[in-house]
Amino acid sequence: MHSVVPPLARTIWRPTVRGLENVPKTGPVILASNxxxxxxxxxxxxxxxxxxVFLAKSDYFEGTGVKGALQRGWFAGLGMLPVDRDDSKAALASLDTAxxxxxxxxxxxxxxxxxxxxxGRLYRGRTGVAHLALTAGCPVVPVGLTGTEDIQPVGSxxxxxxxxxxxxxxxxxxxxRYDGVPAGRARRExxxxIMAAIQALSGQEPAGVYNDRAPDA
Incomplete structure (x- = not known):
C-alpha cells in the first residue's frame, strides 16, 4: 500500500514541497504539523x-465486511495506528505508543x-509534543500545510x-536545553x-486558545 499510494497521490495532486531536506533520513524524529x-x-x-506513523481513530479499524477490511488495509498500509479517543486514558496511551x-x-x-x-486559524499547541521530544531526546521538524482543507472540506x-x-x-x-528547568515550564516553552515555527510556515492567524474537538472531528 505504501509503495502505491504516495506516488499515485503525488501524480494526482502534484503538491508543492519545500524543505524536505530538513527531515532526517534515519533515526527518531517528530513531524509536528498544523x-x-x-x-x-x-x-x-x-x-x-x-x-x-500517525495515530488514527480506532473507529477506522473496526468496520466489518469488505468495506471494513479495505479501510483497515488502507490505514494500516499507510502506517497509521488506532487510538480510542473516547477512552479517558487514551491520551496517555497514545503518548506511550508514540x-x-x-x-x-x-x-x-x-x-x-x-x-x-x-x-482556518492556528490553535494553541498542547504539550504532548514537547513531552515526546524531551523524553525521547529527538528533534522536532515543524510542518506547515496549506490547501489540504480544499481537498476534502468539512462535510464532504x-x-x-x-x-x-x-x-x-x-x-x-x-x-x-532544559536541564534543571521545571518539567511543566519546559513542556510549555x-x-x-514549535507552534511559532508552524505558524511561520503556514501563515495562519494564531487563535490564542485551545481547539475543542467537535463531536465528528
Whole structure:
C-alpha cells in the first residue's frame, strides 16, 4: 500500500514541497504539523521518503465486511495506528505508543492543536509534543500545510483536486536545553516554540486558545 499510494497521490495532486531536506533520513524524529483536514495524515506520508506513523481513530479499524477490511488495509498500509479517543486514558496511551515508535527509530507525526482547525486559524499547541521530544531526546521538524482543507472540506465525502503546499522547517533540537528547568515550564516553552515555527510556515492567524474537538472531528 505504501509503495502505491504516495506516488499515485503525488501524480494526482502534484503538491508543492519545500524543505524536505530538513527531515532526517534515519533515526527518531517528530513531524509536528498544523491540522487543516482529514487528509493531512495521508498528504504528509505521501511526500516524505520514509515511513511516518500517525495515530488514527480506532473507529477506522473496526468496520466489518469488505468495506471494513479495505479501510483497515488502507490505514494500516499507510502506517497509521488506532487510538480510542473516547477512552479517558487514551491520551496517555497514545503518548506511550508514540514513544515506542520513536524508540524504534521511526518518524512520528503529530498535530499539537489536537484536532483540525475548522475556521482556518492556528490553535494553541498542547504539550504532548514537547513531552515526546524531551523524553525521547529527538528533534522536532515543524510542518506547515496549506490547501489540504480544499481537498476534502468539512462535510464532504469525496476528495477533489486542490493546490497543496507542504513545507518542512528546520529541526528544533531540545536535548540539553532544559536541564534543571521545571518539567511543566519546559513542556510549555518547547510547545510554544514549535507552534511559532508552524505558524511561520503556514501563515495562519494564531487563535490564542485551545481547539475543542467537535463531536465528528
Amino acid at each position: 491540522h487543516r483536514s482529514f487528509v493531512d495524515s495521508v498528504v504528509i506520508p505521501c511526500v516524505v521518503p520514509r515511513k511516518v 514513544l515506542a515508535v520513536l524508540g524504534q527509530g521511526e518518524a512520528f507525526g503529530i498535530y499539537p492543536e489536537g484536532t483540525r482547525s475548522r475556521d 465525502s469525496l476528495p477533489r483536486l486542490a493546490k497543496v503546499t507542504v513545507e518542512f522547517g528546520e529541526p528544533i533540537h531540545v536535548t540539553g 518547547v510547545t510554544d516554540e
